[in-house]
Amino acid sequence: MKNESPLVAKGKTLGIIGAGVMGRTLLRGLLDSGLITKSQAWGTAKTESSCETAARELGVPVELEYEHRLKNTGMLLICVKPAQAAKVMAHLRESGLPKDTLMVSIMAGLTRAQLEDLLGTANPWIRAMPNTPCIVREGMTVICAGTHASDAQMNRAQRVFQAVGLCQQVDEMYFNAITALSGSGPAYQYLIMESFADAGVRVGLPRHLALTLVAQTAVGAARMVQASGRHPASLRDDVTTPAGCTIGGLLMLEDGKIRSVLARAIEEATKIAGSLGEPKRS
Ligand SMILES: NC(=O)c1ccc[n+]([C@@H]2O[C@H](COP(=O)([O-])OP(=O)(O)OC[C@H]3O[C@@H](n4cnc5c(N)ncnc54)[C@H](OP(=O)(O)O)[C@@H]3O)[C@@H](O)[C@H]2O)c1
Structure with missing residues (x-):
């Protein structure tokens, strides 16, 4: 990627508003x-x-007073909770945010239109939905462009998230479903892994061994899907021998309605994702 333009132009900076888990x-x-x-x-x-924690960890200035830095800021990542958005936007507007600073929001539930409206300027916006595996550079992020964002600016935002995993451009109409599937997804995967580890203990394995087996099996299965490009059902058939133990276990999972339980969980989370940007009742 040597011939790509720099992420921020010479003399410009990149700022993070909200140096919490995701911002850091x-x-x-x-x-x-x-x-x-x-x-x-x-x-x-x-x-x-x-x-102080963030500054020590990252070795860059992370300070309460940041307003003097705005005039040279080429890209600003907004990583506060959605409930803080209105206050932060008002403050940025009043503190001399340049009109050409590229704004990138990772706040769940806030649409491009809401972001543009809250800031009330013509700044270019990009809306993103990452997930916590970004911490180990295995994140999944989707992005979409606001009214004033160019293709080049989308490309710059995509490179930000590609530094911590995969990043794909999608239509905003999919954001609620994606918030449920990959934003909340790690929590569901953890629950499934915890359940499998408990199952391992039930059949006599030490817990730490059970968890090692479960986690690496999840990594391996995910890599098989990505690397082969094959449908998971076809990969499953490969390990399902006639009258073997795998088909016995699969039938038990089907008896427990695993498919509809998982689908209903995503359906519910998608509904809630759609209401995150609505004003809260006190
Ligand atoms: N965690 C996830 O799985 C995930 C996934 C996708 C998207 N997101 C989105 O990412 C955003 C951040 O989530 P997070 O998990 O990183 O939360 P977090 O760890 O609580 O970080 C939020 C940060 O915002 C700071 N903050 C609050 N008000 C502020 C203000 N007025 N000015 C400047 N900074 C302010 C907080 O400072 P203090 O620490 O001093 O309170 C904190 O550092 C949320 O909008 C969330 O929807 C999260």
Whole structure:
């Protein structure tokens, strides 16, 4: 990717508003991958202690007072909770945010139209939905462009998230479903893995061994799907011998309605994702 333009232009910086779990993860990914240098990065959080923790961890300025940095900020990642969005946007608007700063939001539930409306400027916006495996650079992120974002700016945002995993451009109409499937997805996978580990203990395995087996089996199966490009049902058939133990276990899972239980979970989470950007009743 040597001939790609720099992520932020010479003399410009990249800022993180909300140096929490996701904000710090994204900044670490950008620094580790060499997409930006330490001198190009800065961040802020709500409390002094969070600023200190992030600054120590990342080796870049993370401070309560950041307004003086805005004039040179080429890209700003908004990583606060959705409930903080209105306050943060009002503050940015009043603090001299340049009109050409590329804004990237990872806030769940806030649409492009809401983001543009909250900031009330013509800044280009990109809406993203990452997930926590970005921490180990195995994240899944989707992005879509706001009204004023160009293809080149989408490309820059995509490179941010590719530093911590896969990133795909999608239509915003899919965001609620994606929030459920890959945003909340790790939590569902953890529950499934925990259940399998318990099952291992039930049939006599030490817990740490059971968890090692379960986690690596999940990694391996996921890699098989990605590497082969084959349908999971076809891969499943490969390991299902006639009258063997796998078909016996599969039938028990089907008896427990595993498919509809998982589908209903995603259906419910999708519905809730659609209501996250709505004003909260007190
Ligand atoms: N975690 C996930 O799985 C996930 C996945 C996809 C998207 N997201 C989205 O990512 C965003 C952040 O999630 P997170 O898990 O990283 O939350 P988090 O760890 O709580 O981080 C939020 C950060 O925002 C800071 N903050 C709050 N108000 C602020 C303000 N007025 N100005 C500047 N900073 C402020 C907080 O500072 P203090 O630490 O000082 O309070 C904290 O560092 C959320 O919008 C969420 O919807 C999360």
